[in-house]
Amino acid sequence: MKLRHLLLWSALGFILSCKNEVHLNKIEGQRISISDSIESKTDIEAFIKPFRERVTKDLDNVLAYASDTYSKTDGELNTAIGNFMADAVYLESNPIFKKRTGNSIDMVLLNHGGIRAIISKGNISARTAYEIMPFDNEVVIIAMKGIKVKELIRFLAERKRAHPISKLKLTLDQDYNISEASINGKSIDDSKTYYVATSDFLYEGGDRMTFFKPNEGVENLDYKLRNLFIDHFKKIDTLSPTIDNRFTRLKK
Known part of the structure; x- marks a missing residue:
């Protein structure tokens, strides 16, 4: 009996002392193209279809x-599409901001x-707004403060x-030196x-607009620009913005 135990312990010690080393020589992969040739799952397609059609x-x-x-390339310093977007932000955001704070958006x-x-x-x-x-955002x-707004103007x-x-x-x-700058005519x-x-x-410094900080306070309207444009489209019949004199350069 003692001999059997001795043999067992000897065998176990031998096994534990052995080192099984595995060396990775090569990794092989296969490219699987995703195309129309891959069959769709009928049950999944049937489940998704009503949602896709609704969207x-x-x-x-x-x-x-x-x-x-x-197009944003239509003008030198202001464009019809840009004017529409900025004006829409004012028209849709100002009532919300005024209701919350009692103040009005200046620009x-x-x-x-x-x-x-x-x-x-x-x-x-709505697809237009998404595009x-x-x-x-x-x-x-x-x-x-006005002194910071002037930094914004110099940036432009x-x-x-x-x-x-x-x-x-x-x-x-x-x-391209500043000749005149006013907000609401003042x-x-x-x-x-x-x-x-x-x-x-932009508030976080996007497009190198670092002049927003420091400031006197920030109010997030929790209102996506895309949704704002959709709301504005719903209120108008025809969109016909123009290039105007809000941002111009004097000619010779």
Whole structure:
């Protein structure tokens, strides 16, 4: 009996002392292309179909009509599509902001690069809003002293791009120096607090817009720009924005 135990312990010790080493020599993979040749699952397709049809119907439901095709490349310092977007932000956001705070929005600033598509002549749908604003950016209102607003204005003059603005009038001379700047027809007061509507993306410094901080306070409306445009489309019959004199450069 003692001999059997001794043999068992000896065998166990031998096994434990052995090292099983595994060396990885090669990894092989196979590329599987995803195409129409892959058969769809009938039961899954049947489950998804009513949801897909509902989404498609909602996206393509006609909300308004565009009297022309509008692109962000149509103007030098302001464009019809940019003017529409900035004005829509003011019109849809100001009542909400005023109800919450008792204050009114003084001006709006969006970014030229944030316009992601044209608005084609013809029917406008919710899909149009998703095309021009595919991001989940939300409207924020920033309380800024006039001295900070002037930083914003210098940024616009230096960039020389058609960043969408509303309620701000900016005129540059031939050399892109600031000739005139006013909000709602009045000169900008360094010590006055102005309420500037923009997107949360720009507020966080997107597109190099670092002038929003520090500030006097921020109000997030929890209102996506995309949804705002959809709400605005529902209220109008025909979209016909124009290039105007809100941001211009003097000619010779």
